[in-house]
Amino acid sequence: MQQARCQKGTELCEGDDHTLSKSSESESDQTGHGTDKAACSGHEQSSIQLSLSGNRTDSQCEGSSIKRRRQDNRIPLERFDRKYLSVTDLSRQAWCEQQVVYGMELPHIQQLRDEVPVVKTGSSIHLARELEIQDVVPINIESQEDSWGVKLLNFLSMIQFLQTGECVRELPVFGELEGIFLVGVIDELCYNSSGELELHELKTRGQPTLPRAAQRKSYHLQVSVYKLLFEAMIKGQLNKDTIIHHLHLQTERSFGSEVIAYAQKIGLSVNTFGGLLDLIFLNLMYTEIPTVDILKIEYCYQADASVIGTEVVCFEEEWVKKELKYYCSFWKGQREAKGVDIEEAWKCRTCDFADICQWRKKKAEEAAEKNQANHRK
Ligand code: SF4
Secondary structure, eight states: OOOEEEOTTTTTTTTTTTTTBOOTTSOHHHHHSOGOOOOOOTTGGGGGOOOTTOOOOHHHHHHHHHHHHTOOSSSSHHTTTTTTTHHHHHHHHOOOHHHHHHHHHHHHHHHHHHHHHHHHHHHHHHHHHHHHEEEEEEOOOOOOOHHHHHHHHHHHHHHHHHHTTOOOEEEEEEEEETTEEEEEEEEEEEEEEEEEEEEEEEEEEEESSOOOOHHHHHHHHHHHHEEEEEHHHHHSSSOOHHHHHHHHOTOOOOOOOOHHHHHHHHTTTOBBHHHHHHHHHHHTOOOOOOOOOOOEEEEEEEETOOOEEEEEEOOHHHHHHHHHHHHHHHTTTSSOOOOOOGGGGGGGGGGGTTOOOHHHHHHHHHHHHHHHHHHHH
């Protein structure tokens, strides 16, 4: 089995991640790098503090640049120039929404985070897993249509393997939920000995311990959203117009030569993005793929790639939809970004943005005032 991977022009390769293994979900042109930190213990925030720490001048500078950006009163999705969100954006939001916003406002800090060894090691482990069952073919792309074409071709070829009962890894999924286009990459889909379809997500960790409940909650959201997206695709609930509407791509635009050659290699004769969309939806009409029965998260220790534990996630549709509604309401400008609650202030200790975080400052002031009031009683 082969999977194409956008090679050159990574600025065109939005959402095509995999510049660092399982990173396809983040938009590389929006956040600097398409790194899936959630899959690399990013939420643990390891113990590495990046450049904001202890540099007052830099912090003041960052503060005024953030202020300027906030004077832009477009909704966050437009302000950050996002045509879509990655599922890991949502998962990170579940950890701390304010942190996600700072990451987008200060993409150079986000890039530094993506360069830390803990993130790179996680990406390497993902890539090694993928290469166990499929080859990665580098493809040079020339346009956004090429980038999305590669994603669609990968999806189509993997669906065919899945239909014959094989296991697939790094399956791209996408679709509209809560009015926002979401893009994700499923680590693995495979059938178990009872014929049930299992969705597996790999999380690598810097310590040989299972994550705390707060972190696991964000992962539960991630795998549950993957299930929703995947099932909407195979049930034909995603349509051509939705994709074109959100991604603003030109259906008549011809693919670059390498994309056309890759399509031919997997048995498809298609030259344009619109042609490929038609082919995808036609294929899906005649494809019988079951829905996902089981969601599993495997935690793996980075130092020796040993398995720390495996968690079976109970899919609670009502809960996922409620969470999605809440997180998406921020992107649609229906509410302000929220930082962590005081009970979860421990998350701030290792946050790269702790020095400039206004939410944290406000919460600290509120706590101090409350303490003083209690003392006066
Ligand atoms: Fe969130 Fe705390 Fe970081 Fe602020 S300092 S962004 S509240 S984790």
